[in-house]
Amino acid sequence: MTARQRRMLLVALMVVGVGTAAAFALNAFQDNLLYFYSPSDVTAGKAPQDRNFRIGGMVTDGSFHRPTGSMEATFVLSDYAHEVKVRYSGVLPDLFREGQGVVARGKLGSDGSFIAEEVLAKHDENYMPPDVADSLKKQHQEAIRASQPAT
Structure with a gap:
């Protein structure tokens, strides 16, 4: 050679x-x-079934349930158009409450609910994650267009 x-x-x-x-x-x-999906995207089937992703929205009033003495919590996330049930086992952030914006990381369960591994709450009254804010704004605008009479 x-x-x-x-x-x-x-x-x-x-x-x-x-x-x-x-x-x-x-x-x-x-x-x-980790891709971000809104509750409308999850409901439409755009979210992956077998991978982790992030979901964000507002915690629906009256949807939070945690049995006494349990670490298991359930709540509903909404983008004002669609809702997704979320299950989480662990300590929730101090700022977590109904009517508040949150982002959760996890994957879809076999029953269609979201099984969260981590839940993040917004850190003050004026802050909302940009992905969540954009998604909520888009859904709000679509709801306004849908409610207006056709001309």
């Missing part, structure tokens, strides 16, 4: 190695992405 052939083989092996490393890195990055 000549020196030129050895260099070409070395370059080819380096290209294959870099390509393999890039493929592994992109695959790991794709597995760690």
Whole structure:
């Protein structure tokens, strides 16, 4: 084998190695992405069934239930157009309450409810996560358009 052939083989092996490393890195990055879906998206079937994602909305008044002495909590998230039941086991944030905006991370259960692994509540009265605010604004505008008589 000549020196030129050895260099070409070395370059080819380096290209294959870099390509393999890039493929592994992109695959790991794709597995760690958490997409945001509104309750309307989840109800429409746009959310993945087998992966974690984030859902955000307002906690519906009167929907929060936690049996005495249990860490299991259920509540309903709404974007004013559709609602999704959320189940969570653990300590909820101090600012969590009905009528408040929250974002939850988890996946869909077999019964269509959202099984949350983490629940985040907004940190003050004026803040709402941008994804949640955009989704609620969009749903509100669609509801206004739907309620107006056709001309």
